[in-house]
Amino acid sequence: MKIHEYQAKELFKKYDIPVPSGGVAFNPEEAGKIATALGGFPVVVKAQIHAGGRGKGGGVKIAGSLDEAKALAKKIIGMSLVTHQTGPEGRLVKKVLVEQGLNIQKELYLGIIPDRASAKIVIMASEAGGMDIEEVAEKTPEKIIKIFVDPLAGIYPYHCRDAAFGLNLSGGAVKEFSAMLKNLYSLFVDFDCSLLEINPLVITAEGSVIALDAKINFDDNALFRHKEITGYRDTDEEDPLEVEASKFNLNYIKMDGNVGNMVNGAGLAMATMDIIKLAGAEPANFLDVGGGASAEMVENGFRIILGDKNVKGIFINIFGGILRCDVLAEGVVQAARKTGMNVPVVIRMEGTNVEAGRKILSESGLNLITAVDLQDAAQKVAKIVRV
């Protein structure tokens, strides 16, 4: 799960990680009030959306006066912000963060992520702050320091010193940075984060260490033990069909094509999308109904796929293991009748009780096209959407 910068900074404050003074505004008047309360200019007006690259897209601006702050807030709130992460349609901005301007002397990068291969928590730091860290990692990997922490032992002062001296910090900044990193690590493990990133982390002319930006993603599998975090979810940032699907525990991701598809199992669902593309069509979605899909889940899945107006054909691919094909076929027939299916459906079933399942489909009287195998199914559905 992703959260906004201003929400991440709220968590930072709870962990004594210094952030600029500021507040979130939903309209220009609120932005003006916050700017006034900050007691001095310049202030920074930052669009709050769940995507990176906001500055380059024109969503982060500096205001030198109250009027300018209000004018910028008016311009940014309501704009469709396009960044390299939003896609060409952009994302509607509904709120801005208004913060004090800082006297920046140095910009650093600091990130914490779990490392899959070593099963350690890795702290990444770089003096190349403020830049696209992926690019830094690719072109000048020597500029990134990596420190591996065993999650059983936790973080120790030497980890922090390694990072601080590696960043060529000196004087009071070493101590301040080390204290901050320790707190940041605690926040990471306390809330089961899957990514925690500050880019840039700044050293001010006054020598303070301050998180100018804040990005946190959480491990979805651990949300059950962080009820307070789920309150940060902003469904405005998600696709409406995906929000709907999540209510039924369906794993749905909307895409741009016109072949809707419903599959049991995530790996097979991805492979099904791939074979649709290979057959010359484009998948409209990813939808994994899970290994133990019930008739009800199949019905909800159908409804969500049909909620996407681009869908011109549907491909159902089920490998019945524990889930029997006859049970699934019953579910499909019921769902098709209830939802008033108005696009052609190609079904490919394999596995337990497949003969009984096929019989149910063919005797249903519905316009269901059965396929003998994956290849056959993909070609049939691609042919349908082409005409």
Place this chain on the structure above:
Amino acid sequence: MSIFVNNNTRLLVQGITGKEGQFHTRQCVTYGTGVVAGVTPGKGGQKMDEIPVFNTVKEAVEKTGANCSMIFVPPSFAADAIMEAADAGIALIVVITEGIPVIDMMKVKNYIAGKKSRIIGPNCPGIITPGECKVGIMPGHIHKPGGPVGVVSRSGTLTYEVVHQLTQKGIGQTTCIGIGGDPVNGTNFIDCLDAFQKDKDTKGIVMVGEIGGTAEEEASDFISKNVTKPVVGFIAGLTAPPGRRMGHAGAIISGKSGTAQGKIAAMKKGGIHICDNLGVLGELCVSVFDHA
């Protein structure tokens, strides 16, 4: 021959009295797996069908000589269950549970480092040596005993699809392993490839990967240096959009890493026969393995 499980496997089921635990235990028994014990804290002394249930793994091991555990406990208790099994000396721990927090699995992995236990999973279908022993939730009947092909995969139903195509083409399997779709898992591709390479009855290997992480790239490097048997590979997720979790917690393209294109390129470089179209994987295996 086979790897990791066979006729000598003495299976214990943690979470045997739950709905899933009961159902799949019975499926394993029907397949012929030697299920010797179950563990559900507080239900020691009871029986599930004819299988004795114990309060702790330690007691179950002492009384029954169990050497393998299959775990069905819910995600919030899974780390505890895995470490309990490892401390009781269980050699092979197969974790079916889906949805275990990443930090829990990282702790488990560091905890068992240096111990003798091997973990398969989590979030996996399990492992099967066709005709001998099924430890997991896969449908047994789609498999064909006798080899000569070993299968290793990050997926569940996609593995069934692959196995089904092999069986349809008359190609049997030595052992099929699902290593799971989570970012941090126990046994990885390399462990399985190494074991298949050393197993004299395995003549060829099918490796099924997906987007996310760098496990396939590392495996390809290993194959080019250490595996002499032919390997057929497939990667799911060519059409997956970046930054989105495709069902599995581990299946996510972050930035430039974890893409299907990158993995396929690495696998080709490692000498793996890449299957571009899942629809014809069976045919490809026939042509590759028949000439092996």
